[in-house]
Amino acid sequence: DIQMTQSPSTLSASVGDRVTITCRASQSVSSWLAWYQLKPGKAPKLLIYKASSLESGVPSRFSGSGSGTEFTLTISSLQPDDFATYYCQQYNSYSRTFGQGTKVEIK
Amino acid sequence: EVQLVESGGGLVQPGGSLRLSCAASEFTVSGYYMSWVRQAPGKGLEWVSIIYSGGSTYYADSVKGRFTISRDNSKNTVFLQMNSLRVEDTAVYFCARQPMGIQPFDMWGLGTMVTVSS
Numbered sequence: 243d244i245q246m247t248q249s250p251s252t253l254s255a256s257v258g259d260r261v262t263i264t265c266r267a268s269q270s271v272s273s274w275l276a277w278y279q280l281k282p283g284k285a286p287k288l289l290i291y292k293a294s295s296l297e298s299g300v301p302s303r304f305s306g307s308g309s310g311t312e313f314t315l316t317i318s319s320l321q322p323d324d325f326a327t328y329y330c331q332q333y334n335s336y337s338r339t340f341g342q343g344t345k346v347e348i349k
Numbered sequence: 350e351v352q353l354v355e356s357g358g359g360l361v362q363p364g365g366s367l368r369l370s371c372a373a374s375e376f377t378v379s380g381y382y383m384s385w386v387r388q389a390p391g392k393g394l395e396w397v398s399i400i401y402s403g404g405s406t407y408y409a410d411s412v413k414g415r416f417t418i419s420r421d422n423s424k425n426t427v428f429l430q431m432n433s434l435r436v437e438d439t440a441v442y443f444c445a446r447q448p449m450g451i452q453p454f455d456m457w458g459l460g461t462m463v464t465v466s467s
Contacts, residue, residue, distance in 0.1 A: 243410075276453035278394075285353075285457040286394075286443065297455075329394050333453055336407045338384070340394040 244268055244332050248341030254349040261317040263344045265330035270310045274334040277306055277315045280327045280343075289328075290315060320346070351375040351456065353444045358461030361434055369429040369461060371444030378420055382447040383427045384454065385418065387440035387463075397442070400427065402449055412438075434465045 245268035255261050265275065277290040288297045290306035293313055303318045317324055325348055330341040357369040371383070385397040398408045398418040406418050417430040427444060441462050445454035 274451055278454075280394075283459070285459050286445075286454075287457075288453055288455055291453040291455075331394075331453065333447075333451060336399060337409060338396045338399075338454075340386075340396065343393040 243337050244271060244335060244339050246330055246332055246339050246341040248328075248330055248344050250344060251342065252345045252347060254347045255320050256349045257320055257322060259320045259349075261320050261324075261346060263315045263328055263330075265308075265313040265315070265341050267311045267313075267332055271332040271334035273309050274332060275306070275308065275313050276331045276333060277304075278329045278331065279324075280329065286329075317346075353446060353456060353458035355442060355444050355458045355461040358442065358463045360464045360466065362467050363434060363436055363465055365434050365465070366430070366432045367434065367463060369431065369442055369444075369463070371427040371429075371458060373425050373427075373446075376446075377422075378425050378427055378446075379422045380449070382449060382452075383418075383420065384445045384447060385427075385429045386443045386445050386454075386457075387438075388443070388460075389437070389440040392440075395440075398429065399447075431463070434463075436465050439463060439465045 247266045273293040275293045279287045294306045327343045327345045354372045384399040400418045415433045419428045441460040443460045444458040446456040
């Protein structure tokens with residue numbers, strides 16, 4: 243199975259900060275990489291697909307980049323609604339593995 | 350409203366069984382790939398199983414031989430039959446929709462909690 247490694251596991255930031263989360267795959271997943279946002283009690287939300295494509299309705303402050311084995315999710319100016327946990331996921335194979343998550347906390 | 354609603358979770362003893370349901374509204378499950386994903390308390394997301402539109406199924410190694418995914422097109426519902434449950438199967442179980450092809454999960458349900466404990 244393809245292993246996904248996210249860093250950092252926790253990130254403390256303030257409203258207005260630029261935030262970057264990294265995701266590394268154990269082997270190439272081409273651009274078949276998605277980013278999701280999770281909040282307690284809510285359904286997970288797709289933010290980015292195909293490494294850099296913004297899902298409809300997602301604010302433009304979210305962006306993704308990378309290909310192969312190295313990917314990043316960037317929030318250009320953190321807003322109060324963005325404090326949540328973020329997961330990367332490869333969907334290059336049927337076993338759609340996730341990173342271990344990055345919790346974005348209020349500093 | 351387009352949505353997925355999971356049900357069937359609860360408390361079960363180790364070695365027991367549960368059947369989870371995922372009911373879809375405003376779209377047809379047979380036209381999508383449908384997965385189950387779980388999140389154990391304090392842990393990350395783990396993909397569990399998928400059923401393709403053609404009926405093929407795949408499982409994570411951690412549940413292979415114990416869990417079975419299925420679909421009832423007449424009820425527009427996806428199921429996860431969980432047998433020989435273990436304490437480590439305790440988690441919130443989410444149902445997720447994937448458009449056909451190489452696509453991410455574009456819709457998720459709220460999840461249903463499964464607790465395996467004596």
